[in-house]
Amino acid sequence: MSAHNSQAVERYRNDFLREVEERVEEGQWVKMCMQCGVCAGSCPFGPHWQHSPQKLFMMIRAGKRQEVLSSDSMWMCTSCYNCVVRCPRQLPITHIMHGLASYAHRLGLAPKSQPTREFATMFWNNLAKKGRVNELKLTLALYFKDGLVSGIKTALGMQSIGLGMVKAKRLNPMEILGGHGLKDLKGFHAIIAKAREIEDKKKGLVS
Amino acid sequence: MAKKEYAFYPGCSSQLKASASNYLTSVNSMCKTLDVKLTEIPDWNCCGASIGYAEGGELPRIAINARNFALAETHLPGQDIVATCAACWLGARESKDRLDENSVLMKETNEALAAAGLHYKAEVKVRHMVEVLIEDFGYDELKKPVKKPLEGVKFAGYVGCQTNRPFGIAGESFENPKYLDKMVETLGGEPVESYDQKVTCCGGALAFSEPDKSQKQIRDIVESAYDHGAEMIVTPCPLCQANVEVYQSEINKKQGTKFNMPVLYYSQLMSVAYGGSMKDAGLDGQLIRATRLEEIAKK
Ligand code: SF4
Ligand code: SF4
Numbered sequence: 001m002s003a004h005n006s007q008a009v010e011r012y013r014n015d016f017l018r019e020v021e022e023r024v025e026e027g028q029w030v031k032m033c034m035q036c037g038v039c040a041g042s043c044p045f046g047p048h049w050q051h052s053p054q055k056l057f058m059m060i061r062a063g064k065r066q067e068v069l070s071s072d073s074m075w076m077c078t079s080c081y082n083c084v085v086r087c088p089r090q091l092p093i094t095h096i097m098h099g100l101a102s103y104a105h106r107l108g109l110a111p112k113s114q115p116t117r118e119f120a121t122m123f124w125n126n127l128a129k130k131g132r133v134n135e136l137k138l139t140l141a142l143y144f145k146d147g148l149v150s151g152i153k154t155a156l157g158m159q160s161i162g163l164g165m166v167k168a169k170r171l172n173p174m175e176i177l178g179g180h181g182l183k184d185l186k187g188f189h190a191i192i193a194k195a196r197e198i199e200d201k202k203k204g205l206v207s
Numbered sequence: 208m209a210k211k212e213y214a215f216y217p218g219c220s221s222q223l224k225a226s227a228s229n230y231l232t233s234v235n236s237m238c239k240t241l242d243v244k245l246t247e248i249p250d251w252n253c254c255g256a257s258i259g260y261a262e263g264g265e266l267p268r269i270a271i272n273a274r275n276f277a278l279a280e281t282h283l284p285g286q287d288i289v290a291t292c293a294a295c296w297l298g299a300r301e302s303k304d305r306l307d308e309n310s311v312l313m314k315e316t317n318e319a320l321a322a323a324g325l326h327y328k329a330e331v332k333v334r335h336m337v338e339v340l341i342e343d344f345g346y347d348e349l350k351k352p353v354k355k356p357l358e359g360v361k362f363a364g365y366v367g368c369q370t371n372r373p374f375g376i377a378g379e380s381f382e383n384p385k386y387l388d389k390m391v392e393t394l395g396g397e398p399v400e401s402y403d404q405k406v407t408c409c410g411g412a413l414a415f416s417e418p419d420k421s422q423k424q425i426r427d428i429v430e431s432a433y434d435h436g437a438e439m440i441v442t443p444c445p446l447c448q449a450n451v452e453v454y455q456s457e458i459n460k461k462q463g464t465k466f467n468m469p470v471l472y473y474s475q476l477m478s479v480a481y482g483g484s485m486k487d488a489g490l491d492g493q494l495i496r497a498t499r500l501e502e503i504a505k506k
């Protein structure tokens with residue numbers, strides 16, 4: 001168990017709803033859900049959600065901490081906002097899904113090698129480094145995440161697309177050497193570090 | 208009409224030689240005709256996109272968006288921020304709304320910004336390019352400069368998610384937004400109004416991490432355009448454009464379809480209709496060539 005996780009278990013005991021309210025982005029909305037089920041039919045990857053947003057909200061209230069945080073479901077969220085515009089109680093469902101996923105990731109409870117978890121992490125790390133996304137490095141990182149052999153296979157499979165993009169001037173092979181970046185990178189990093197420090201302190205996530 | 212000025216937030220994908228660089232090219236051409244001056248926010252950073260959530264957390268994401276606002280307020284005072292990328296617009300506008308509503312978040316954000324000597328005053332407005340076209344110009348104004356109407360070309364207007372939800376364009380419905388159809392009409396083309404996958408999600412960033420699930424969405428989006436007689440798809444969103452164009456060959460390979468449907472930006476249509484060359488409109492940046500538009504551009 002990660003240190004963050006044992007600390008959280010200790011602190012909230014059996015009150016998972018309160019833990020979500022205090023630590024998950026927009027978590028204070030969960031208690032407003034009236035279980036109407038509208039959101040459950042909204043997700044584009046619906047059949048692949050073991051627990052729909054509606055179910056997840058019910059499980060949170062029932063204190064099913066382990067099941068919720070280790071669920072693969074919220075990682076299926078495509079940020080399409082179908083649910084948000086339909087929910088009669090106007091819950092920011094998209095952000096609660098992101099918040100649950102992010103919190104589970106932070107505690108080390110999210111499913112291992114969940115592809116969206118890996119991609120989302122790569123994406124943030126890529127942008128946090130230079131301030132802007134380097135699409136080439138992101139693509140390569142994605143292909144090679146499972147190791148060299150499978151990476152080369154994926155890359156070869158996608159080669160015609162990649163070359164087409166280069167030819168159309170929509171992917172820059174020179175990005176490997178650096179690419180777009182900010183002038184005030186130092187300031188950018190300082191903002192992120194400070195923001196993270198404030199958030200962690202507020203949520204009691206200090207290690 | 209007097210020159211209109213905006214603080215421009217192009218986003219990562221619209222940079223030179225990035226996946227939506229042809230979007231930027233066509234936006235510049237369109238703005239030249241409409242006498243719009245876009246000044247890039249100096250040293251802008253990426254918005255974090257929706258997919259940044261897992262590792263980014265809440266405050267860091269809001270703070271990097273506020274950095275862009277603070278830079279715009281300082282260097283381009285009084286100008287609205289205009290984004291061309293749906294995800295940038297959404298990320299920025301959501302951050303702004305949350306900051307405006309929540310004084311604690313505002314205080315914390317400014318504490319973080321102070322680490323780089325910046326301060327956000329909450330004066331700036333965040334808008335999508337489509338909003339600017341519709342609200343600051345209007346269809347009648349947009350029609351005036353048309354030199355080469357896109358006669359006889361049938362377009363399926365694919366709005367997608369994030370330009371449409373949760374904010375959308377004022378006066379449009381979430382289920383059946385009509386502005387792309389109206390734009391096509393304004394430019395002399397034929398909108399395929401019966402197109403029924405207008406607001407279907409293409410999978411967004413999950414096209415990378417969950418390719419099969421996303422390609423099922425994309426297949427529906429393209430197939431329906433064919434079924435309703437469209438020759439091309441037009442969209443306002445760079446990720447929609449890339450997903451729907453780039454994966455057609457993959458889907459053909461895996462599922463034996465014969466998709467070859469060009470996917471364009473509204474701004475490319477405008478550039479061509481306003482008399483721009485193939486290059487002005489970024490048509491040379493298509494993976495699936497838009498032959499009929501190229502012909503009109505060459506006329
Ligand atoms: S639509 Fe809203 S109220 Fe209904 S179940 Fe979903 S979250 Fe709850
Ligand atoms: S935003 Fe996420 S939770 Fe909401 S409908 Fe789309 S996929 Fe489902």
Ligand code: SF4
Nearest residue numbers: 218219220254294295
């Ligand atoms: S939405 Fe995409 S392109 Fe736009 S700034 Fe964010 S990461 Fe960059």
Ligand code: SF4
Nearest residue numbers: 367368369411446447
């Ligand atoms: S349709 Fe796809 S790319 Fe466009 S906004 Fe929705 S998820 Fe994003």
